[in-house]
Amino acid sequence: MENEVKLISGAMVTLAIATASLVVLPYLQLRHEPPTPGLKPYTDAQLRGRQVYIREGCVYCHSQQPRDPSQAPDDKRGWGRPSVAGDYYYDSPHLLGTMRTGPDLFNIGARQPSADWQFGHLYQPRAYTPGSIMPAYPYLFEIRKQAETGDKVVALPPQFVPVGGVVVATQAAQDLVSYLLALDRTFPALAPVAVAGPASN
Amino acid sequence: MDIPSLLLSSFIIAVTGLFFFIWSLRKGLLDPDPAAAKVIFSRGEIGRVEEPAVPGGTERDLQRTMAVLVGEPDAKELQTRIAADASSARPAFVLLGFAVFWLLVASLAGLTSSIKLHEPDWLTQYAWLSFGRIRTIHLNAVAYGWAPMAALGIALWMLPRLLKTTLEGARVAIGGAILWNIGLAIGIGGIAAGITDGMEWLEIPGQVGVLFALGGAMIGLPLVFTLRRRKVEHLYVSVWYMGAALFWFPVLYIVAKLPNLHFGVEQATMNWWFGHNVLGLFYTPLSLAAVYYFLPKVIGRPIQSYNLSLIGFWCLAFFYGQVGGHHLVGGPVPEWLITLSIVQSIMMIVPVVAFSLNQHLTMRGHFAALRHSPTLRFVVLGGMMYTLSSIQGSFEALRSVNTVTHFTHFTVAHAHLGLYGFVTLVMFGAIYFAMPRIVSREWPFPTLIGVHFWLVTIGFAIYFVSLTTAGVLQGMSMLDAGKPFMESVRVTVPWLEGRSVGGALMTLGHLAFAAHFLLMALGRGPRRSGAAYLRPLVPTA
Numbered sequence: 171m172e173n174e175v176k177l178i179s180g181a182m183v184t185l186a187i188a189t190a191s192l193v194v195l196p197y198l199q200l201r202h203e204p205p206t207p208g209l210k211p212y213t214d215a216q217l218r219g220r221q222v223y224i225r226e227g228c229v230y231c232h233s234q235q236p237r238d239p240s241q242a243p244d245d246k247r248g249w250g251r252p253s254v255a256g257d258y259y260y261d262s263p264h265l266l267g268t269m270r271t272g273p274d275l276f277n278i279g280a281r282q283p284s285a286d287w288q289f290g291h292l293y294q295p296r297a298y299t300p301g302s303i304m305p306a307y308p309y310l311f312e313i314r315k316q317a318e319t320g321d322k323v324v325a326l327p328p329q330f331v332p333v334g335g336v337v338v339a340t341q342a343a344q345d346l347v348s349y350l351l352a353l354d355r356t357f358p359a360l361a362p363v364a365v366a367g368p369a370s371n
Numbered sequence: 372m373d374i375p376s377l378l379l380s381s382f383i384i385a386v387t388g389l390f391f392f393i394w395s396l397r398k399g400l401l402d403p404d405p406a407a408a409k410v411i412f413s414r415g416e417i418g419r420v421e422e423p424a425v426p427g428g429t430e431r432d433l434q435r436t437m438a439v440l441v442g443e444p445d446a447k448e449l450q451t452r453i454a455a456d457a458s459s460a461r462p463a464f465v466l467l468g469f470a471v472f473w474l475l476v477a478s479l480a481g482l483t484s485s486i487k488l489h490e491p492d493w494l495t496q497y498a499w500l501s502f503g504r505i506r507t508i509h510l511n512a513v514a515y516g517w518a519p520m521a522a523l524g525i526a527l528w529m530l531p532r533l534l535k536t537t538l539e540g541a542r543v544a545i546g547g548a549i550l551w552n553i554g555l556a557i558g559i560g561g562i563a564a565g566i567t568d569g570m571e572w573l574e575i576p577g578q579v580g581v582l583f584a585l586g587g588a589m590i591g592l593p594l595v596f597t598l599r600r601r602k603v604e605h606l607y608v609s610v611w612y613m614g615a616a617l618f619w620f621p622v623l624y625i626v627a628k629l630p631n632l633h634f635g636v637e638q639a640t641m642n643w644w645f646g647h648n649v650l651g652l653f654y655t656p657l658s659l660a661a662v663y664y665f666l667p668k669v670i671g672r673p674i675q676s677y678n679l680s681l682i683g684f685w686c687l688a689f690f691y692g693q694v695g696g697h698h699l700v701g702g703p704v705p706e707w708l709i710t711l712s713i714v715q716s717i718m719m720i721v722p723v724v725a726f727s728l729n730q731h732l733t734m735r736g737h738f739a740a741l742r743h744s745p746t747l748r749f750v751v752l753g754g755m756m757y758t759l760s761s762i763q764g765s766f767e768a769l770r771s772v773n774t775v776t777h778f779t780h781f782t783v784a785h786a787h788l789g790l791y792g793f794v795t796l797v798m799f800g801a802i803y804f805a806m807p808r809i810v811s812r813e814w815p816f817p818t819l820i821g822v823h824f825w826l827v828t829i830g831f832a833i834y835f836v837s838l839t840t841a842g843v844l845q846g847m848s849m850l851d852a853g854k855p856f857m858e859s860v861r862v863t864v865p866w867l868e869g870r871s872v873g874g875a876l877m878t879l880g881h882l883a884f885a886a887h888f889l890l891m892a893l894g895r896g897p898r899r900s901g902a903a904y905l906r907p908l909v910p911t912a
Binding site: 172173174177178180181182184185187188189191192193195196197199200201203224225226227228229230231233235237238241242243246247252253254255257258259261262263264265266267268269270271272273295296299301302303304305306307308309 | 385487488489491492495496497498501502503504506507565566567568569570571598599604605606611614615618619622623626633634635636637638639640641642643644648652685688689691692693695696698699701702703704705708711712770774777778779780782783849850851852856857859860861864867
């Protein structure tokens with residue numbers, strides 16, 4: 171090859187094709203996708219909690235995209251119906267995830283609706299799930315001698331309560347739990363008109 | 372027309388166009404001995420090995436394995452090469468220095484996160500050390516520190532040699548490197564403090580990304596200007612890869628970071644368009660450029676098939692860009708997009724085979740040279756890992772395989788096969804070759820190079836086998852609805868521990884490498900035969 175202009179323009183054409191197919195076409199196709207009926211916008215507390223979820227990197231171990239029963243038994247694990255594009259209407263940034271070191275959380279709010287369970291599990295996952303390799307998040311909690319009014323005291327199995335104190339959830343932990351509880355997409359999906367293509371099915 | 376036939380027809384048209392394009396670029400397509408492949412040698416130099424990473428005696432042993440008469444290279448052309456090296460020495464040194472620093476940061480962060488996966492109560496009281504953050508620090512230190520700094524440092528050092536000219540704007544490049552690294556330090560500090568844009572590979576906030584854009588442009592533009600004052604007729608294969616990568620990366624990054632544009636599922640497709648292309652259209656081409664240069668240069672023999680390299684380049688350019696969607700197989704994304712990505716992932720076999728065949732044919736009959744040349748050991752092994760990781764990646768994209776491996780540690784192992792087995796090993800080899808030219812001095816402790824090689828090779832073998840096994844077990848168990856989810860966690864734990872052992876060996880290897888690099892940079896340790904420039908290959912009387 172002798173011509174650098176040909177080289178660079180060829181290279182840019184190939185990238186343009188890739189960008190068209192992976193970014194521009196999905197943009198055009200999904201731009202007008204409405205939210206799935208039943209999906210509610212996040213409240214302020216839930217949005218703050220979502221930021222905690224992002225900040226702590228929960229997405230690196232938890233997906234939010236149950237697969238189709240024909241592909242994997244995600245539904246049998248209680249993770250819910252396969253998700254559709256409209257379910258992510260209010261999600262920015264997206265948190266689809268690529269790992270399941272831990273379970274899918276698309277419907278964790280429906281599966282574990284108890285705030286106490288969520289607080290205790292964040293404080294010490296092994297108090298509820300023996301063998302879990304999820305990190306404990308002690309820095310999202312404070313240990314006080316005794317609770318003050320307005321404190322969110324974490325109910326823990328007795329052997330996990332620190333001696334001579336109570337575990338109190340910080341604002342960050344409370345926000346995070348309100349986000350987790352909001353992850354409840356048990357309403358039915360729209361017939362996925364724009365999403366389904368006959369290709370390769 | 373429905374979407375599948377639209378896709379199919381555009382695919383056929385594009386592939387046909389691609390081959391016409393390759394044809395049009397090729398003068399004398401059937402010429403068995405094209406001049407372009409010889410651009411990296413000066414007149415009379417073919418047959419003469421070059422390995423600055425070893426002492427003179429070892430280089431003579433290397434020469435003997437080639438069993439070719441040594442010609443005397445053209446003195447004037449060698450002077451041009453010395454001038455080329457002198458022009459790039461400082462910026463290349465700065466970039467490689469930063470690279471080694473980030474390699475250490477990344478190794479320690481990676482090892483910490485690996486241990487945390489089987490010791491979840493270790494060091495949990497510090498937010499910045501929690502798994503979600505330290506893992507992300509590891510990724511970003513590799514993705515924006517080690518890999519691009521090493522690859523750009525080597526590109527910047529190779530380009531003047533390949534164009535037989537001097538580097539334009541060395542100071543600008545140094546300034547750019549400093550800006551880039553300030554940005555990266557802020558970005559990594561931000562992640563530690565919990566400031567992140569939240570998307571894999573794109574965590575560092577867009578505001579900091581401006582420093583990357585500016586710094587990257589200041590490193591890249593000198594290379595583009597250098598290209599304009601080339602003194603060679605033919606652009607060598609390595610130049611195509613480097614030239615294209617330098618234009619590809621900025622587009623990727625800018626499109627990905629455009630604020631208030633991406634949404635929901637579209638953002639996810641964009642995320643993996645970026646995440647996969649930063650590997651495929653940035654690190655991969657820059658590393659292939661290094662293989663295509665160092666492999667023939669060390670053994671003193673032009674690459675076997677210039678045509679294959681041409682096909683390999685354009686097929687990579689065309690197919691690689693569209694494979695990212697396979698990260699979302701089974702996800703809520705348009706079905707046609709997944710299918711397209713799977714097809715292109717399989718098509719990637721074409722450029723990979725083209726490259727592998729070329730590497731093998733060039734090395735054939737000269738594998739004994741591996742014994743004497745550390746550069747070659749790293750580069751050839753790295754090249755083989757490229758073949759493995761790409762073939763693995765193609766098959767991993769298939770629905771049947773992906774259903775098992777998706778969402779598991781298998782993917783992490785695969786990513787390391789590409790970015791470590793291939794990119795990192797090739798960069799080690801390239802640095803061993805380039806540094807003696809950059810600082811005009813030999814590596815002070817050749818044994819340390821061997822220690823480094825064996826630690827990282829054995830360490831990585833343990834790492835890869837453990838994590839791949841973990842992934843398969845995890846995936847199989849997750850597909851079995853009869854088993855509780857926790858079973859898919861339990862089966863991985865011994866293998867995650869194995870991964871930490873592998874990772875610890877790799878980290879030790881990097882410490883040896885970094886210490887050696889530092890001694891070399893500071894001019895410590897025993898002096899050997901001096902500047903490795905025009906060392907005689909035949910002992911002079």
